[in-house]
Amino acid sequence: MGTVVSVEEHWALENALLDYLFAVDAMDDIDGMVACFTEDAVVDLTGLELGTYEGSEAIAGFYGQVFETMSHHMHTLSNFRVLACDGKTARVYAYICGMGRSHAGVDIQVYVYYDLKMRMTDKGWKISHFYEAPKLPMLDSVGQVHNSD
Amino acid sequence: MGTVVSVEEHWALENALLDYLFAVDAMDDIDGMVACFTEDAVVDLTGLELGTYEGSEAIAGFYGQVFETMSHHMHTLSNFRVLACDGKTARVYAYICGMGRSHAGVDIQVYVYYDLKMRMTDKGWKISHFYEAPKLPMLDSVGQVHNSD
């Protein structure tokens, strides 16, 4: 696993993912959130038993609702890998520990992997297809948050 | 968020932070600890409801006390970003999971961000201003450690 890409390409792709994580954890900038994706991006959360969101408007709606529900967010990145990259498109893989607290006071902690397709645009690498799924069994608290609002 | 710097500059800055984390977790080398900072550095821990420490002597005193209190330390770094860098000074941001056990047997685990100013010296990048604050709510155990010695 892992493709031979230059250190610069590896870093540019990892940095695009860090942009996404920073926006998710800032929880106050929907435009910045949406700017991490291509306009036609698909966010497929069926691996978490949630929905699929296609295009900027649907993606903005999803993250807007998340930001209203949560009071704290922290998503830590590790084990970032470039699975494929031809300079115009790429597929990357990473581990994320997603942590947070809802306004209702429920703490969540999920250990997932991200499997993302990225596309080079005139504003740099953007996420065109987002998929995540649990790498470790999920705790009941995740369901509690989604039932609590 | 995130500034365009070369991969080499990014790596040199991240490596300076790893030097700091290694010294904090080694818990046995105050000189190596102090060497991570400029002589006039400020360590501002008010975000953790602790004090502010200015200059090598005060910084040595603070870490000396921490090392006496704790039996184990592990600080994991993720999501490192260069917010600004002009080659002589830089501002960097990162997530840290700070974990440890005190000699009194209390385990602590804090999820924080670091917001650091660094300065290029004749011995490489050094921390000139250190600030950290919780990214997730802190557990009561942190107060227990500080009350236990």
Add this chain to the structure above:
Amino acid sequence: MGTVVSVEEHWALENALLDYLFAVDAMDDIDGMVACFTEDAVVDLTGLELGTYEGSEAIAGFYGQVFETMSHHMHTLSNFRVLACDGKTARVYAYICGMGRSHAGVDIQVYVYYDLKMRMTDKGWKISHFYEAPKLPMLDSVGQVHNSD
């Protein structure tokens, strides 16, 4: 701590360790697992109060048993450092949070450091000596897993 190596060398070594972690977490490819090591590699797990495994056959046997015991694996890497590197051999250090669940339903989580010797081969960097030990005190659950099968 930390040796001056090029960003490319640093990244190649880190990538070799990521290959190992990916194989450990995939839990389905003993050949890919063994391919992360030199043929004469030594896996010294005495720091975890486990055994020492020398050579491809013994290493395959060990990981085969682990993969049979566990239903989930996730090993997150951080604080990767190159301690020494002469282009042909290297010593690297890293933090790993090793998490998993056994088929018997026991969850484990260990906070360890890896201290590895690596060797450049015609197939890239491979692990020639593997050592890990706890960085934080281990929970009882680790013993439970090893007694549960």
